[in-house]
Amino acid sequence: MSAQRVAVLQRQLQATIPAGEASSSALQPQPTSAIALRQLPRFDVTLMEHFLDNQLALKAEVYELFRQHPELLVAEEEGMTKEEHRELVRKCLRVILAAGFSPMSFFARDHAKYFNLAELLSLVDLSLTVKLGVQYSLWGGSVINLGTERHRRKYFDDIDRFRLPGCFAMTELKHGSNVAGLQTEAILDVHTDEWIVNTPDDGAIKWWIGNAAEDGKMATVPSPDGSGALDDHGVHAFIVPLRDDGGALWPGVEIHDCGYKVGLNGIDNGAIRFTSVRVPRENLLDRFATVDRSGRYSSPMTSATKRFAATLGELTGGRVGLTCASVGVLKGALTIAVRYSAQRQQFGPPDAPEVAVLDYPSQQMKLMPMLATCYALYFAKNKLVEKYCEMKRTKDEVLVADVHTLSAGLKAYTTSYTNTAIGICRECCGGHGYAARPAASSLCTSSADIFQTFEGDNTVLLQQVAALLLKEYRDSFRGSPLAATWSYLKVWAQDSLPANPLVTHETDVSHLRDPAFLVRALRYRSARLLHTLAARLRKHSRRVGEFTAWNKCLLHVLALSRAHIESVMLVEMLAAVNACVDPDCRRSLKALADLFALDRIYTDITFRNDDYIAPEKAKAIYRLIEALCGEVRGVAVPLVDAFAIPDHILRSPIGLSTTSVDPYSEYLAAAGFDS
């Protein structure tokens, strides 16, 4: 490479070297009034990385494995048949298993490690993450969580080693979200001591089932009812064989491939029809209910509703895993977009260097609140993982409900947010963000998109969050322990009237950045939404019945759930700020927390409608958001560097780490140019 070209590239890279110090920009952001742009101090990226990640050894081990196997790092967008992609995913899984990882043990005993693995693998290949989820969280998880000790003993090792690939076959052609509408039958034949599993009509054919089209040898099949032993007892789950060890279909089982999908073609989704398939009575996963040799039913739970909730509650692990993977994808997309925007230069004043596109306020307004949200989501999902681990350890009922709510809400919020964010990150990278190779999968929505739908459609999940908050509200929070993430509503629901007029008009920056104001504002919003929703539902229900009343208020319901999740995110983000001992890292984290909260307050009209935020206060908030975007821009590159995604995993020449010399050389080489 010529010396002149190296000089040009080094100049471009200077712009990445942050904190406003090296930017060639003539365009320092100019907030619309007198909020002075402060420079955040440069922080030590390694300190921030260590603060963020307490499983660095796992990360090093997993990513080193893939450094040794570059042949496995191929992007779906580069063009593979679904068969090639499925084989690639199997190879990845074999390499992981051969290296001594035991994903089933992680999922059963070392939950945090399992979820961390899901997050790490999301940047290798989302199909691999989902394959892991189907095999260990859905199939394996249903066996160990819905079954009893004999099921665990019999299947655990074979599931772990992938000798027994399996499925979780819940969705049917005509019913996905409405699990109570499933139709697959399971009827006990007391003469042969077997269940007869049957698909009554085409609408009940199992659809979209991961691992079914090629690999699956067994499936957990939830069935709502059958005549006989299960009459009126609700949904139960059965282990049903699909193929023998030679891969031939089991008698009575018919499977077809669901074919090419918009993304995730490394997963072999299939459709299954059961025609009177006979399985032993012991194949009922009987942790919550059992049936004896004579067909007598017994359960430690008093009602079908409680059993149904307990059964579905055991599946929350899947949502936690998806939340982690989705945060991983968001970190990858932002790493590329921020690094690229810091070195990409377009336009500039006459006779002066061009400006880094990250110095344009418009680019900052797109990326900086997103970076703040990514950090907030990261800390919130850490809390979710912590609560999940504690729930598994203590089996505490309040925690079970809290984890159910938080996993549903965070899964919905994170996956929707990430899907939108990926598109904006791609746009921020201009044309080069559209190339399959430099972007790898990180700037492509085709595979991350479906995260919004499976493991519970996001709109449906958000309704579950609101339903639980309403239940707590109606019980007036009697005895609700403080450990639950919604316990703040107990105090705030009574205090959901507009704030003191002095506070409503207060525009001082120190007030606007006061954690007490920010938390109070976001909590006020959810409490207010909850309070008014309960009143509206009461009024409408009397006239039109509960179902119609709920749907009349549906948008209100969804707003409440999102508001609750955002208040949890802010609290976790501020807790991280307090926990951070390094003052430089802490200042950056605090700026991110402020930006996240102020952005939400400014963009939600609810605050204005209620006169919680007076017009002049709204203007002051906007000015502060602009200023904070400028401040965070100064440390944006170190903030994404702290995610510490190795270049060989990110596979994005336009998003290489700042220690790499030439952001364009790999890109040029890939297109066939000599360097």
Ligand SMILES: Cc1cc2nc3c(=O)[nH]c(=O)nc-3n(C[C@H](O)[C@H](O)[C@H](O)COP(=O)(O)OP(=O)(O)OC[C@H]3O[C@@H](n4cnc5c(N)ncnc54)[C@H](O)[C@@H]3O)c2cc1C
């Ligand atoms: C790639 C892929 C892999 C999958 N893997 C599996 C698997 O391994 N096992 C398995 O069992 N399933 C699997 N699924 C199925 C998946 O879990 C379902 O598609 C999902 O639960 C959504 O259900 P649905 O398709 O019936 O959507 P629907 O419920 O029909 O939703 C359609 C639309 O209606 C809206 N809607 C539905 N109900 C309501 C409501 N009450 N209020 C407001 N709006 C509503 C939704 O928001 C959505 O916009 C997979 C699906 C895909 C695409």
